[in-house]
Amino acid sequence: xxxxxRVRREEEKGTISWKIKFRNGTVKDFVSPxxxxxxxxxxxxxxxxxxxxxxxINSQRLYKEPEGLNTNEELPSVPKxxxxxxxxx
Amino acid sequence: xxxxxTHFEDCDVLVVGGGMAGTGATFxxxxxxxxxKIICVEKANIDRSGAVAQGLYAINCYMGMQWDENQPEDHxxxxxxxxxxxxxxxxxYDMARHVDSTVHMFDEWGLPMMKNEKTGRYLREGKWQxxxxxxxxxxxxxxxxxxxxxKIYNRIMITHxxxxxxxxxxxxxxxxxxxxxGDFHVFRAKTVIVAAGGASHIFKPRAVGxxxxxxxxxxxSNGSAYALPIAAGAKMTQxxxxxxxxxxxxxxxxxxxYFLHLKTYTQNANGENYEKKWYDHTKELVGEYIDHHxxxxxxxNHAFIQETMAGGGPIQMVTTEAFQxxxxxxxxxxxxxxxxxxxxxVWASQNIDPKYTNPELTTSEPYxxxxxATCSGAWVxxxxxxxxxxxxxxxxxxxxxxxxxxAGDTVGGSAHKFSSGSFTEGRLAAKAAVKxxxxxxxxxxxxTDKQCEDFKAKVYKPLDTYTVAQNExxxxxxxxxxxxxxxxxxxxxxxxDEYVGGIATNYMTxxxxxxxxxxxxxxxxxxxxKVGAEDYHQLMRAWELKHRxxxxxxxxxxxxxxxxxxxxxxYYRGDHMKLDDDNWHCLTVSRRDPKTGKFTMEKVPxxxxxxxxxxxxxx
Ligand SMILES: Cc1cc2nc3c(=O)[nH]c(=O)nc-3n(C[C@H](O)[C@H](O)[C@H](O)COP(=O)(O)OP(=O)(O)OC[C@H]3O[C@@H](n4cnc5c(N)ncnc54)[C@H](O)[C@@H]3O)c2cc1C
Numbered sequence: 118x119x120x121x122x123r124v125r126r127e128e129e130k131g132t133i134s135w136k137i138k139f140r141n142g143t144v145k146d147f148v149s150p151x152x153x154x155x156x157x158x159x160x161x162x163x164x165x166x167x168x169x170x171x172x173x174i175n176s177q178r179l180y181k182e183p184e185g186l187n188t189n190e191e192l193p194s195v196p197k198x199x200x201x202x203x204x205x206x
Numbered sequence: 207x208x209x210x211x212t213h214f215e216d217c218d219v220l221v222v223g224g225g226m227a228g229t230g231a232t233f234x235x236x237x238x239x240x241x242x243k244i245i246c247v248e249k250a251n252i253d254r255s256g257a258v259a260q261g262l263y264a265i266n267c268y269m270g271m272q273w274d275e276n277q278p279e280d281h282x283x284x285x286x287x288x289x290x291x292x293x294x295x296x297x298x299y300d301m302a303r304h305v306d307s308t309v310h311m312f313d314e315w316g317l318p319m320m321k322n323e324k325t326g327r328y329l330r331e332g333k334w335q336x337x338x339x340x341x342x343x344x345x346x347x348x349x350x351x352x353x354x355x356x357k358i359y360n361r362i363m364i365t366h367x368x369x370x371x372x373x374x375x376x377x378x379x380x381x382x383x384x385x386x387x388g389d390f391h392v393f394r395a396k397t398v399i400v401a402a403g404g405a406s407h408i409f410k411p412r413a414v415g416x417x418x419x420x421x422x423x424x425x426x427s428n429g430s431a432y433a434l435p436i437a438a439g440a441k442m443t444q445x446x447x448x449x450x451x452x453x454x455x456x457x458x459x460x461x462x463x464y465f466l467h468l469k470t471y472t473q474n475a476n477g478e479n480y481e482k483k484w485y486d487h488t489k490e491l492v493g494e495y496i497d498h499h500x501x502x503x504x505x506x507n508h509a510f511i512q513e514t515m516a517g518g519g520p521i522q523m524v525t526t527e528a529f530q531x532x533x534x535x536x537x538x539x540x541x542x543x544x545x546x547x548x549x550x551x552v553w554a555s556q557n558i559d560p561k562y563t564n565p566e567l568t569t570s571e572p573y574x575x576x577x578x579a580t581c582s583g584a585w586v587x588x589x590x591x592x593x594x595x596x597x598x599x600x601x602x603x604x605x606x607x608x609x610x611x612x613a614g615d616t617v618g619g620s621a622h623k624f625s626s627g628s629f630t631e632g633r634l635a636a637k638a639a640v641k642x643x644x645x646x647x648x649x650x651x652x653x654t655d656k657q658c659e660d661f662k663a664k665v666y667k668p669l670d671t672y673t674v675a676q677n678e679x680x681x682x683x684x685x686x687x688x689x690x691x692x693x694x695x696x697x698x699x700x701x702x703d704e705y706v707g708g709i710a711t712n713y714m715t716x717x718x719x720x721x722x723x724x725x726x727x728x729x730x731x732x733x734x735x736k737v738g739a740e741d742y743h744q745l746m747r748a749w750e751l752k753h754r755x756x757x758x759x760x761x762x763x764x765x766x767x768x769x770x771x772x773x774x775x776x777y778y779r780g781d782h783m784k785l786d787d788d789n790w791h792c793l794t795v796s797r798r799d800p801k802t803g804k805f806t807m808e809k810v811p812x813x814x815x816x817x818x819x820x821x822x823x824x825x
Contacts, residue, residue, distance in 0.1 A: 120554035122547060126341070133341045135543045139554045147540050151342035154316030160346070162353045163236040174641050177300075177589060179633050180237040185307035187272040193303050194591050195279075201814045202594075203791055 128156050210383070210666060212390045212658070217243040217356070218648075219639050220395035221632075222364045222380055222434065223402035224248035225256025226625045227577070227614025229351035230308070230632025231399045231639075236354035238640040243356050245393060247382065249402075249746070250426065251360040252348040256403055257424045257615075258625055261341035261544040263463060266624035268309050268336045269302055273327055276334070278302035279816040284334070285622040286814070288502050290495055290772050291791060292444065293581055294619025295815040296588035296597055300634065301620055301627045308630045309336070317346050332466035334622070341544040347629060361386050364430065365749050366661050367398060367438045367610070370651045376608040377438070378653040381661045385746045390665065392658045396648035397609045397639040400584075401632055404575030404615035405429030405757045407695065409448075410703035410710070411571045413456070420548060422451050422458040423573045428750035429757035431616040432574070432583065436760055439800040441585035441606040443618035443793050443810075445757075446764035448572040449580040450507055450713065450776050454523070455566040459549030461523065463541045468528040472510075472567060474518035484509040491774050492785045503579055507775030510569055511712060521567045525560035535561060571709050572702075572777065574761055576615045577628045580776070582761070583618030585795050585810075586611075589634075594813045601642050603635040606797075609648055611635040619793065668748040672738030688738035691747035694730065698755055701726045706762050707777035716781040720766040727759050731803075760805065764794050767807040 120140045126133045131152045137145045163180065177192050186192070219235045221228045224246045232246045248255055269276045281302040286293045309328075313319050318339035320329035328336040352358055364382035371378070379395040406423040413420035436442060452461060464470045474480040481501075488496045488505055496505055510521055529535045538560060542549040552558075558565050576583030585606060587599045603611050613635040614628035623631060642648060675688035683690055689697075702708055705723030707715040715723075734752055739745040770786035771779045792809040799806070 118555070120551070122543075122551050122554060124543075124547075133544070135547075135550075137539070137550055137554050139557050139559070141557045143557075143559065145539065147536060147543060149339040149341060149540055149544060150318040151339065152316040152346065153318050156316075157349045158316075160315045160350045160353055163233070164240060164354070166237070168240060169238060174238055174637070174644060177591060179304055179307060179630075179637060180234055181311070182304065182307050185310050187306070187310060193278055195299060195815050197592075197594070199815065199817070200594055202811045 126151065210388055210390050210662070212392060212662065214392045214394065215245060216394045217245040218396045218643055219244045219636065220380060220393050220398045221246040222398060222400045223256070223431070224252035224348065224351060224358065225401060225403050225614065226258055226347065226628040227616070227632035228399070228401035229347045230629035231401055231613055231636040232351040233354045234633035235636035235640060238637050239643070242640065242643065244354060245357050245359065245395070246351060246355050247359045247362050247364055247380070247393065249361070249363045252351060252358055253345045256344070257427060258344045259424065260547060262338065262343050262625055263340055263541045263545045264331050264335040264337050265309055265312070265626045266335045266462070267305055267622060267627040268328065268334065269306050270327070271306050279819070281334070281622070282816045283819065287498050287500070288579060289447070289581060289621055290492070290502055290504065290785065292447070292772065292793060292812060293621055294588065294597065294793070295813060296592040296594070297586070297617065297620035298622070299815060300589045300592055300602070301623050301630055304634065305626050305630045308633065309626050312346070312626070315346055315350065317343060331463055335462060335466065337467070339544065343625070359391070362391055363746050363749060364402070364434065365665050367434050368394065368653050368657060369438060371654055371657065372650050372652040373608070376651065377610040378651050380434070381658060381665070383665055383742070383745065385742045388742045390662050394651070394653050396643050396651065397611060399611040399613060399632070399635050399639055400431055400434055400616045401613045402430035402434065402616065403427040404573060404577070405432060405754060406573050408574060408698065408702050408754050408758045408761070409571040409706070409708040410699035412568065412709060417456065420458065422453055422570050423575060427575070427615070429574065429753045431612070432760060433753035433756040435584050435605055435607070435610065435612070435616070436756055436798050437800060438607055438610070439797060440610065441795050441797045442760055443583065443585040443795045444764070445574065445582045445618070445760045445796065446768050446794065447580045447582050447773065448574050448761065448776055449578060450572050451570040452507055452510055452567055453570055454549055455568040457546065457549030457552035458570065459542050459546050461567070463537065464523060464525070468525070468534050468538055470523050470525050470528050473522055473524055474513055475520055475522070476518070480513040480518055480521070481506065481509040484512050487512065488774070491771065491783060495785065504773040504775035507569055511775060515712060522564040523567055524564050526562060526564055529561035572707065572713070574757060576617050576620070577623045579621055581619050581621035583616050584612045586617050592815065596810060597813070602638040603631065604638060604642070609642060611639050665749070666745070668737050668739035668745055671736055672740055675736070675738050688736050689733055691737060691739065691744055691751050694734055694737055694751050695754070697730055698751065698758060701730065702758055706765060713777045714780050715765065715777060716779055717766065720762055723762050724759070724766070727755065727762060730755055731759070760796060760798065763796055763805040763807065768794055
């Protein structure tokens with residue numbers, strides 16, 4: 118008893134602050150960011166975004182792929198001939 | 207019953223649970239299903255629900271393919287090594303090849319990612335983890351789900367899945383109740399994605415008495431992810447593969463950042479590196495697996511447990527060196543503050559300042575989950591291009607019930623997904639669900655009012671039981687004709703603890719104990735027909751307990767079936783102490799017949815889809 122951990126979260130400032138008080142009176146303060154952007158503004162509304170291309174539903178791609186991987190490549194895969202069953206590795 | 211209003215909602219995609227996987231599913235479903243009705247139902251409030259409610263300090267699964275830091279193959283090798291060979295490599299590879307695009311979105315959305323000042327890349331905590339200021343991780347992803355959903359229902363606990371009565375083995379939706387209003391909710395749906403989190407509190411926890419309720423995994427993870435599909439007759443896999451965590455004592459503070467980033471290390475009470483001492487002993491049990499690199503987590507636990515049993519405890523984390531660096535000290539504290547604040551509270555209350563005192567560690571009670579470092583969960587189809595025939599039946603992440611999908615902790619076989627991988631798996635499941643609808647697989651579903659009414663009567667029964675049985679209370683809350691949810695929970699936890707490999711026996715069990723455990727679980731099931739609830743909150747507790755109890759039966763059946771000790775350090779089969787690759791290099795799959803309640807078990811082959819390449823090095 119006598120210890121406490123208190124917190125204040127401020128969305129407008131985009132920060133969270135903590136104050137730790139030990140039983141013996143030691144105090145420690147910490148502050149961290151909670152977001153880097155105005156709250157919620159950069160989260161897209163997908164119903165208003167570009168529609169998927171014809172047939173894309175049958176591919177392995179997800180929304181914003183493959184470009185969102187930043188690899189400039191297609192999604193990787195593995196040829197099935199190489200699969201092995203049981204103990205080997 | 208008439209006093210509880212029933213609300214009906216018809217939809218195309220129903221997401222059960224709005225945690226990491228559920229928000230991912232809700233978000234992605236809108237991209238592919240522009241005109242579909244997408245509903246997410248959450249037991250708490252999606253802004254702060256699930257295992258990420260308090261925040262996280264690291265994203266534990268990020269490949270960094272753009273910088274060739276890791277490729278999906280590397281992740282498969284890592285996960286299978288950590289789980290002693292037993293994973294669904296198709297599922298793991300699939301998650302890994304998509305996870306970077308998820309993380310890049312989080313960055314765009316405003317999640318504060320730490321950067322390496324020299325390279326400009328995300329700051330690595332370890333090979334797989336990147337560091338974040340993630341106190342508000344959950345509200346950020348919740349915002350994305352809200353923008354995609356037609357409607358989010360908070361405070362509704364889903365208790366049962368509805369089945370189509372026109373076509374066998376096809377899902378028809380789900381039912382539940384609002385724990386604030388008490389209303390009954392029927393969701394008739396073409397597809398259901400179960401994303402209802404893992405199972406904590408099924409084994410007796412170390413935290414009892416004044417620490418009651420404290421757990422490592424989220425206390426509100428009550429196994430619905432497993433109980434819902436099990437009750438409907440879906441197949442489950444690797445349910446024996448529970449996890450035991452090495453954590454800071456009494457607050458369950460995670461150790462990842464400490465080991466990987468702060469480079470703190472463990473020692474026994476005499477300041478010795480005890481892991482080396484147990485090398486030969488472990489080799490006798492598991493053979494060359496002990497030489498794999500990195501050392502599988504269960505084997506490190508094994509050394510910890512052996513050392514403690516041999517009298518070498520308490521085991522400590524040596525923090526007093528790293529914490530002299532003020533930056534590392536800040537990282538050490540903030541790691542808890544934004545994720546497991548209870549650990550900071552425990553340290554403050556005991557004057558443990560890790561700059562001057564090396565804090566104690568302990569091994570936790572077991573937990574069951576599919577997204578963290580083990581892979582219990584539902585048996586699902588993999589993606590078409592990666593899955594061998596035994597693992598593929600049409601739609602990615604679809605369970606063995608048509609139209610029923612899973613993601614995150616729900617899905618078995620794909621370990622080491624963590625927060626980002628669970629969100630990604632939700633996205634995969636959502637896309638597949640939309641395709642299922644587009645392929646006209648959900649036509650003509652018939653869910654009768656009778657089915658809904660029958661469930662309604664079941665759901666509210668604990669309230670009626672209490673109303674009647676309270677007249678027979680003999681003192682306090684003791685009555686011969688009902689049990690309260692907390693009494694039932696504590697009984698469940700003791701059964702699992704004492705018979706199924708909990709802390710009471712230092713994780714030891716055997717065939718006889720498991721059979722006895724199953725007997726006691728059957729009686730518990732019988733008695734849970736008489737669980738009483740005083741109000742809607744207790745009604746939720748009653749249903750959480752029923753879900754935990756069903757999950758526990760499945761865990762026990764699986765543990766009985768696998769006649770070897772595959773993961774010493776997670777649990778031991780005293781009658782089969784050695785790892786047995788000749789007979790058990792396979793996945794275990796179960797199904798509970800919904801009519802009889804009986805489980806049947808089978809072995810399914812493990813396919814290794816990537817080669818060994820980075821051959822294990824002696825560690
Ligand atoms: C202490 C701790 C530390 C962790 N650290 C990290 C880390 O550093 N990095 C990392 O990447 N990952 C970490 N993880 C793992 C990560 O949090 C999980 O892998 C991830 O949250 C799993 O996602 P999920 O959607 O399956 O489950 P959850 O996120 O738990 O979501 C499940 C949701 O379902 C809801 N629900 C449950 N039952 C019902 C029901 N019957 N009806 C309706 N809704 C229901 C719950 O309320 C919850 O919102 C950590 C987890 C914990 C507990």
